[in-house]
Amino acid sequence: xxxxxxxxxxxxxxxxxxxxxxxxxEIGITDHAQHALGDLVFVEVPxxxxxxxxxxxxxxxxxxxxxxxxxxxxxxxxxxGNAKLTAEPETINTQPYGEGWxxxxxxxxxxxxxxxxLSPADYxxxxxxxxx
Amino acid sequence: MxxxxxxxxxxxxxxxxxxxxxxxxxxxxxxxxIGEHHAVxxxxxxxxxxxxxxxxxxxxxxxxxxxxxxxxxxxxLRVRGKALYxxxxxxxxxxxxxxxxxxxxxxxxxxxxxxxxxxxDLAWIRRHAAAFGVEVSERADLAMLAVQGPQARAxxxxxxxxAQASAALALGTFVGCELGHWFVARxxxxxxxxxxxxxxxxxxxxxxxxxxxxxxxxxxxGARDTLRLEAGMNLYGHDMDESTHPYExxxxxTVALEPRxxxxxxxxxxxAIVARGSPRKLVGLLLxxxxxxxxxxKVVVPxxxxxxxxxxxxxxxxxxSIALARVPAATADKVQVDIRGKLxxxxxxxxxxxxxGKSLIS
Numbered sequence: 126x127x128x129x130x131x132x133x134x135x136x137x138x139x140x141x142x143x144x145x146x147x148x149x150x151e152i153g154i155t156d157h158a159q160h161a162l163g164d165l166v167f168v169e170v171p172x173x174x175x176x177x178x179x180x181x182x183x184x185x186x187x188x189x190x191x192x193x194x195x196x197x198x199x200x201x202x203x204x205x206g207n208a209k210l211t212a213e214p215e216t217i218n219t220q221p222y223g224e225g226w227x228x229x230x231x232x233x234x235x236x237x238x239x240x241x242x243l244s245p246a247d248y249x250x251x252x253x254x255x256x257x
Numbered sequence: 258m259x260x261x262x263x264x265x266x267x268x269x270x271x272x273x274x275x276x277x278x279x280x281x282x283x284x285x286x287x288x289x290x291i292g293e294h295h296a297v298x299x300x301x302x303x304x305x306x307x308x309x310x311x312x313x314x315x316x317x318x319x320x321x322x323x324x325x326x327x328x329x330x331x332x333x334l335r336v337r338g339k340a341l342y343x344x345x346x347x348x349x350x351x352x353x354x355x356x357x358x359x360x361x362x363x364x365x366x367x368x369x370x371x372x373x374x375x376x377x378d379l380a381w382i383r384r385h386a387a388a389f390g391v392e393v394s395e396r397a398d399l400a401m402l403a404v405q406g407p408q409a410r411a412x413x414x415x416x417x418x419x420a421q422a423s424a425a426l427a428l429g430t431f432v433g434c435e436l437g438h439w440f441v442a443r444x445x446x447x448x449x450x451x452x453x454x455x456x457x458x459x460x461x462x463x464x465x466x467x468x469x470x471x472x473x474x475x476x477x478x479g480a481r482d483t484l485r486l487e488a489g490m491n492l493y494g495h496d497m498d499e500s501t502h503p504y505e506x507x508x509x510x511t512v513a514l515e516p517r518x519x520x521x522x523x524x525x526x527x528x529a530i531v532a533r534g535s536p537r538k539l540v541g542l543l544l545x546x547x548x549x550x551x552x553x554x555k556v557v558v559p560x561x562x563x564x565x566x567x568x569x570x571x572x573x574x575x576x577x578s579i580a581l582a583r584v585p586a587a588t589a590d591k592v593q594v595d596i597r598g599k600l601x602x603x604x605x606x607x608x609x610x611x612x613x614g615k616s617l618i619s
Contacts, residue, residue, distance in 0.1 A: 163286065163289075163290055163479070164289055164290050164291040164292075166291075166549060166571040167547065167548060167549050167571065167578075169548075185597070187548075187549045187571070189290050189291060189479060189483060189570060189571050189573070190285075190290070190479060191551075192549065192551065211547070
């Protein structure tokens with residue numbers, strides 16, 4: 126049974142989005158995603174300053190088994206990639222919603238409202254439908 | 258749904274994630290693939306390899322048949338129970354499969370072939386066996402467990418009666434023996450010491466539970482793959498297949514061209530390859546940059562040409578990425594690998610990468 130925190134928004138491609146106090150957002154992959162991938166061994170996060178469009182592949186997470194793209198849930202500019210993951214990619218397995226965050230983003234004007242994000246309940250329904 | 262081994266229900270009970278492998282529903286991991294890998298390098302793990310196909314060959318001319326059938330020479334097998342690794346080649350020298358053959362008596366040899374090639378192999382073997390009057394019997398009644406790791410033999414011996422345990426622990430490397438209804442061999446696919454045990458299907462579940470109780474970790478095919486790649490062992494269908502020959506697959510050591518009078522299938526094309534030299538070779542790669550090597554990534558050899566990774570992974574023992582790659586024969590010690598459009602540096606190294614728990618990479 127995957128953990129789906131109630132205070133986050135989600136994407137169909139299994140990213141989560143947290144709105145921070147300064148209006149920027151923090152992005153990571155969900156507990157379901159890390160579990161499906163298995164032991165993570167390599168993470169590539171975007172550099173600060175990079176502009177990303179909603180739906181654009183902007184990070185890579187690799188487990189022992191396979192490499193997967195992570196997609197930007199909304200349009201904006203990267204303010205930070207999580208450098209800790211370079212040395213400790215397994216942090217995503219142990220704390221997918223905390224220390225295992227991938228990047229922080231300053232949303233473009235109106236981007237947060239335009240983003241197609243799922244509520245926790247809708248994301249849970251998606252997982253149930255996928256049998257996860 | 259695929260075929261199921263006698264341990265299918267137990268795998269589910271143990272919480273394994275099941276995947277299709279060669280038409281079989283097999284456990285890929287139980288908890289953590291890396292954890293299972295380390296269990297085998299540091300202590301002991303058990304794998305269900307019952308999907309592999311055990312074939313008994315019987316008849317007065319079975320040795321002569323195998324001298325014809327396979328590329329390695331069963332003439333090397335003189336001690337009862339001794340095993341030999343070989344390729345099964347087609348008439349063009351392409352690799353139909355790789356296998357282990359055990360010498361059990363002058364009228365009985367046993368083959369273990371891959372699950373995914375079962376139908377093709379059985380048809381091929383039967384076709385060629387007829388002329389030698391050799392009977393080909395698939396032993397679908399047997400389950401097979403691989404118990405691997407530095408503590409594997411000592412743990413597995415505790416499943417046996419004292420006299421049998423002594424006999425099992427006295428086995429030399431790559432030798433097996435019958436112990437009651439079990440066949441215990443000191444073989445494996447991990448680069449660690451251990452046993453592969455063939456047993457009646459009904460014995461498999463209690464044996465597995467007993468091993469777990471002795472502290473032997475349940476291990477899936479995921480860990481089996483990272484262990485075999487660290488050990489520099491080929492995987493059929495990835496590192497070699499019918500479109501490749503042994504000399505470009507790191508398997509020259511398994512081809513016995515001596516004695517020159519032995520007319521095995523595929524001999525003539527292999528002699529021609531040796532005479533002109535193979536234009537490609539299989540090498541080990543160690544990624545010097547950060548990232549993970551994967552099969553089918555392009556290898557760029559500056560000034561020489563291009564090649565391709567045939568197996569790649571993150572190596573948990575080395576905490577680096579390693580691979581096997583087929584590259585031009587003139588490749589020296591440095592290559593580049595195209596990973597998502599970036600050329601990353603890799604060093605050519607001689608497999609194995611890890612043996613008996615120790616890194617062999619400087």
